[in-house]
Amino acid sequence: MAVSAAAEGPRARVRRALRRTWRRVRRSGVDYFRGDGADWTAMAALMLTVPILVAGTLLAPAWCPPVAVVLPVVVGGIMLRPSSLLLLYALVAVALLVETVYLEAWDRAGGGLDIGGGVAPGSILVVIAVGCAGLTLAQFRSRVGVPWRGGGTMLFDLRERLRVQSQIPALPKGWHAEMALRPAGGQSFSGDFLVATRTAGGRVFEAVLTDVSGKGMDAGSRALMLSGAFGGLLGSLPPHEFLPAANGYLLRQEWAEGFATSAHLVLDLDTGDYELLSAGHLPAMHLVAGSGRWEEKSAEGPLLGVYEGAKFDGVRGTMRSGDVLMLFTDGMVEAADRDLIDGVDRLVGEAERYVTRGFKDSAWRLIDAVAKDVNDDRAILLICRL
Incomplete structure (x- = not known):
């Protein structure tokens, strides 16, 4: 016959409470020696x-x-x-x-x-x-x-995953591409990242250069999350649907600093025709070998993660033999003591020094030349048609 709690005496309630406490302590002790x-x-x-x-x-x-x-x-x-x-x-x-x-x-x-x-x-x-x-x-x-033994290992693994995701796939003969990335303050994580792949049976090269709000470690975790999401979207959607999908993804995260800029390049490796779509990103610079002049390629589009239903209009061009296309983040050209236009001019002026060398191994040299002392994340992507 069951006895109600009200009918129990004080001693019985105390004994039952002590038994429950002992069971909890015993379980926690077992977990202590077994688990974390x-x-x-x-x-x-x-x-x-x-x-x-x-x-x-x-x-x-x-x-x-x-x-x-x-x-x-x-x-x-x-x-x-x-x-x-x-x-x-x-x-x-x-x-x-x-x-x-x-x-x-x-x-x-x-x-x-x-x-x-x-x-x-x-x-x-x-x-x-x-x-x-x-x-x-x-x-x-x-x-x-995170246990003390695995904390450093986990951070190292995350950094390597971000580095691997930023690698450029091998391009066919006649093309050369390289990318350089340097986080702010010499840290290991950056708010800038690149995801790239080859689609349409390898005929089309797609690359997305993104700059997440913030810098260094503050933006590194969000950049790592976005790079994984963007890597899954890139190549799985038609080119004109990528930025709208990325914009919707950022809006769903509801981050306090939930915006980013992106430049999405779609390049036909057979013909050299390309289209550049932008989400609030800086213009790309196209060196036309025939005239020796740099052309600004500025596409229109709002920042990612600001509002729904954003539209992104691309700009088209064609790369011929000797042409170079340069994409970069704001850390390469912005500084407290100069205007944005002056920063772009300085970057273009330094880039012209490497034209005769075919731009090979020049991405890191450009970072050192124009943004060595800048306390911001810096990234640059160079594509050259040989």
Whole structure:
């Protein structure tokens, strides 16, 4: 016969609550030793290190000073979870207390230890400061959900994926293309990226150069997400449907800084005919070998991620032998001390120096020449018909 909660006595309710609490603790303990709490081995090693250091301090304080207990605190901040770290800190606090009491007693007894009468307050403050820093790192790592051993590996893998997605596919004989990308501040992640592929049986070369709002690490995560999405869309949709689809994708993300600029190039490798579509991106520059002049190719279209139903109108052209097409982001031409037009003129002037060399290996040289000290993401794509 079931007994209602109201009919139970206080002791029965307390016993039932204690049983529930014990089951939760037991389950959390099992999860700790099985799952993402597998740092118990590191925890055990560090907990064992603390009394060893204390013993060294008590036996040979000249070689093992009291502040040596900061070593497991540093390692624990790198390796352990916050809950494990607090247990380690408690043990370190007990160790400091034991050292202080023992060394002061030894000093009063005339033991001859030249350590100033115990653990100095400055040493304790150093341990506390290091412990606070380690706890902050552990909490951040726990919030992200990345173990200390895999965090760097994951970031390296993400960076390599972004680099691989920016690689240009092999072009047929008679064509040369190269791309250079340099994040702001020497960081590993950039808000600029390129996705490129060959469609129509390899006859058409499509490339999308994108500049995400922000720079460096601030825009790197969004750039990585967009590069994957754009790479899936590119080649799967007709050329004139790519930018509208990309615009809809950004609008669905509802990011606080959810806009980007893109230049979409569709180049026929057999005839040299191309069409350039733009979403608020800077114009491309086309070097016409026959006249030796640079022509501005400016397509019309709004920024991606601003409003629905955006229209993108392209501009057409033809690349002949010796022609060069140059696409770039604003980091290549914008600076606080010059106008945009002056930046474009400077880029074109530097690019003319490499015309006689066929533009091979010149993308990085152009970044160094015109945007070496610019604190912004920089990217440039060069395509030459030999």
